Amino acid sequence: LKIIEDKRAPNPRRVRIFAAEKGLEPVYEQIDIMRNDHNSAAFLAMNPFAGVPIMKLDDDTVISETVAICRYMEAIQPEPALLGRDARDQAIVEMWNRRMELCFLFPVAQVFRHSHPAMREREVPQVPAWAEANRPRVAAVLKHINDALAAQPFIAGPDFTIADITALVAADFMRLARLERPEDLGHFARWYEEVSARPSAAA
Amino acid sequence: LKIIEDKRAPNPRRVRIFAAEKGLEPVYEQIDIMRNDHNSAAFLAMNPFAGVPIMKLDDDTVISETVAICRYMEAIQPEPALLGRDARDQAIVEMWNRRMELCFLFPVAQVFRHSHPAMREREVPQVPAWAEANRPRVAAVLKHINDALAAQPFIAGPDFTIADITALVAADFMRLARLERPEDLGHFARWYEEVSARPSAAA
Numbered sequence: 001l002k003i004i005e006d007k008r009a010p011n012p013r014r015v016r017i018f019a020a021e022k023g024l025e026p027v028y029e030q031i032d033i034m035r036n037d038h039n040s041a042a043f044l045a046m047n048p049f050a051g052v053p054i055m056k057l058d059d060d061t062v063i064s065e066t067v068a069i070c071r072y073m074e075a076i077q078p079e080p081a082l083l084g085r086d087a088r089d090q091a092i093v094e095m096w097n098r099r100m101e102l103c104f105l106f107p108v109a110q111v112f113r114h115s116h117p118a119m120r121e122r123e124v125p126q127v128p129a130w131a132e133a134n135r136p137r138v139a140a141v142l143k144h145i146n147d148a149l150a151a152q153p154f155i156a157g158p159d160f161t162i163a164d165i166t167a168l169v170a171a172d173f174m175r176l177a178r179l180e181r182p183e184d185l186g187h188f189a190r191w192y193e194e195v196s197a198r199p200s201a202a203a
Numbered sequence: 204l205k206i207i208e209d210k211r212a213p214n215p216r217r218v219r220i221f222a223a224e225k226g227l228e229p230v231y232e233q234i235d236i237m238r239n240d241h242n243s244a245a246f247l248a249m250n251p252f253a254g255v256p257i258m259k260l261d262d263d264t265v266i267s268e269t270v271a272i273c274r275y276m277e278a279i280q281p282e283p284a285l286l287g288r289d290a291r292d293q294a295i296v297e298m299w300n301r302r303m304e305l306c307f308l309f310p311v312a313q314v315f316r317h318s319h320p321a322m323r324e325r326e327v328p329q330v331p332a333w334a335e336a337n338r339p340r341v342a343a344v345l346k347h348i349n350d351a352l353a354a355q356p357f358i359a360g361p362d363f364t365i366a367d368i369t370a371l372v373a374a375d376f377m378r379l380a381r382l383e384r385p386e387d388l389g390h391f392a393r394w395y396e397e398v399s400a401r402p403s404a405a406a
Contacts, residue, residue, distance in 0.1 A: 057291065063298055068297035094271035098268040133328055
């Protein structure tokens with residue numbers, strides 16, 4: 001497996017953590033998205049939607065989209081299961097991972113893209129009011145996560161899953177987006193410390 | 204299976220089409236999201252994230268998130284496969300479905316939510332500049348889809364999949380968002396006619 005990525009971006013980190021938890025060792029090749037490499041003709045020929053990371057299979061098939069890459073890894077290396085085991089578990093993990101994407105990682109990314117000076121020439125047009133609209137959403141989802149973690153060790157239940165990876169990456173991305181975590185979220189803090197201490201978090 | 208939904212909204216339609224393609228007949232129960240039923244205490248107890256549709260299993264487990272519901276249906280009724288068959292296919296379908304969600308359905312929904320008068324009191328704050336920022340994204344993805352459909356019958360390849368369902372729902376949602384489809388997209392038009400003619404499209 002070959003992964004083409006920019007190590008600094010959040011979605012590539014999700015894939016690296018996922019691969020590390022699986023014990024997979026893809027070959028990683030770096031491009032520089034701040035230099036706009038992902039909009040080069042060579043990259044767009046592989047992924048017309050321009051996102052990183054992408055995965056290249058031995059038959060040269062290119063897979064883009066973080067979770068599509070993770071799903072392939074789950075299929076070729078089922079253990080440890082990070083996408084759930086039976087039908088019910090898989091649905092619960094998918095539900096929580098999507099909540100973490102749509103209600104946590106996504107609004108954090110919108111705050112970053114639409115308020116950070118470094119993004120002024122990359123996110124065109126930058127819409128500051130849209131960044132502002134997303135701040136309370138991040139605060140709201142942190143409370144929901146904290147409530148869920150009062151009853152279970154990990155985001156989606158008893159086991160570490162892809163939902164924890166998405167949430168960890170979103171939580172760390174908050175710093176870059178200059179978002180502060182409220183201090184009264186004890187369960188969230190307990191969880192954050194645990195998942196950050198896993199070797200995969202440094203992948 | 205029981206599905207709680209509002210028939211008029213796009214995500215419930217995705218699940219209904221998916222179930223119809225599978226020949227599944229869940230019990231559908233309607234709530235009225237324009238009356239804010241999805242923010243009632245009773246609904247939030249089932250889904251704190253407030254989205255429709257949700258699915259209730261026989262053991263009372265509640266699954267929210269459209270694709271999580273579809274994934275459960277795929278597991279209990281594998282034929283016809285709508286999420287791909289082997290590892291490679293599943294990754295390709297997941298890639299295309301996510302492209303259709305993130306680059307098509309999502310920007311259409313943003314135009315609707317942030318520009319339609321009916322949403323003024325529901326999407327707070329409405330950010331008109333964010334609606335505008337999404338219009339060119341819709342135009343761009345339509346071209347990408349048209350290019351892909353020049354080489355293959357369906358969005359993700361030779362077979363009808365969940366990616367076609369997401370794209371069909373997004374295409375029809377464009378009307379409500381008052382977005383017009385350019386007339387020079389012949390492959391898109393061919394595909395749209397075909398998938399709209401399937402019985403499931405009326406589900």
